[in-house]
Amino acid sequence: MVYVKICGLSEPEHVTTAVEAGADAIGFVMTRSPRRIAPERAAELAALVPAHVLTVGVFRGEDPDTVRAAALASGVRAIQLHGKHPHGDFTALKDLGLRLIRAVDAEADLRCGAYDEDLLLVDAPHAGSGQAWDWAAVRGRASGQWLLAGGLSPSNVTEAIAAAAPWGVDVSSGVETSPGVKDPALIRAFLETARRAG
Numbered sequence: 458m459v460y461v462k463i464c465g466l467s468e469p470e471h472v473t474t475a476v477e478a479g480a481d482a483i484g485f486v487m488t489r490s491p492r493r494i495a496p497e498r499a500a501e502l503a504a505l506v507p508a509h510v511l512t513v514g515v516f517r518g519e520d521p522d523t524v525r526a527a528a529l530a531s532g533v534r535a536i537q538l539h540g541k542h543p544h545g546d547f548t549a550l551k552d553l554g555l556r557l558i559r560a561v562d563a564e565a566d567l568r569c570g571a572y573d574e575d576l577l578l579v580d581a582p583h584a585g586s587g588q589a590w591d592w593a594a595v596r597g598r599a600s601g602q603w604l605l606a607g608g609l610s611p612s613n614v615t616e617a618i619a620a621a622a623p624w625g626v627d628v629s630s631g632v633e634t635s636p637g638v639k640d641p642a643l644i645r646a647f648l649e650t651a652r653r654a655g
């Protein structure tokens with residue numbers, strides 16, 4: 458069954474919707490974005506998430522000390538790194554028990570583990586833009602535990618899974634009515650459709 462991560466949540470009712478609809482992972486954006494929330498808010502939301510669902514803090518370009526402080530204050534169990542986070546700098550955070558998700562684009566080495574990560578996220582060139590891209594380009598090149606992201610929505614996730622054959626999928630803007638505003642019906646629809654397709 459395809460693994461599903463719902464990202465960019467900021468409201469308790471949306472976290473509860475995602476958990477009840479069967480999300481495997483839930484992401485809180487703690488970097489510059491319309492979806493940004495403070496670590497303290499992420500901690501309140503993470504407290505609503507049962508242990509079998511992975512909580513993820515999303516960062517882009519921050520240094521390891523900043524990521525470490527936000528991750529510990531929020532209590533997330535994984536960090537998702539976009540942008541230029543040098544390889545090796547986050548080993549100490551893994552030693553604290555945090556799982557590492559590396560976000561890359563389709564030009565990168567797409568074998569999960571190549572950058573010391575536990576999960577690989579293959580995203581659009583402009584992360585967080587919600588733009589779809591040529592998902593089929595990664596088919597057969599990505600391997601291991603890898604998530605497809607970038608412009609996914611309830612209406613195209615079936616096509617995306619058929620095109621790329623990912624281990625899992627990740628969505629943020631495709632379950633929103635406007636940037637940063639999640640829609641419970643779209644969250645449920647995405648999970649149901651992805652499960653059926655996978």
Ligand SMILES: O=C(O)c1ccccc1N[C@@H]1O[C@H](COP(=O)(O)O)[C@@H](O)[C@H]1O
Nearest residue numbers: 464490584585587606607608628629630
């Ligand atoms: O959501 C953001 O604004 C964001 C900002 C900085 C880095 C990543 C961001 N989003 C992540 O990108 C993927 C794909 O999102 P989308 O479905 O295309 O909108 C997902 O992991 C988001 O959390």
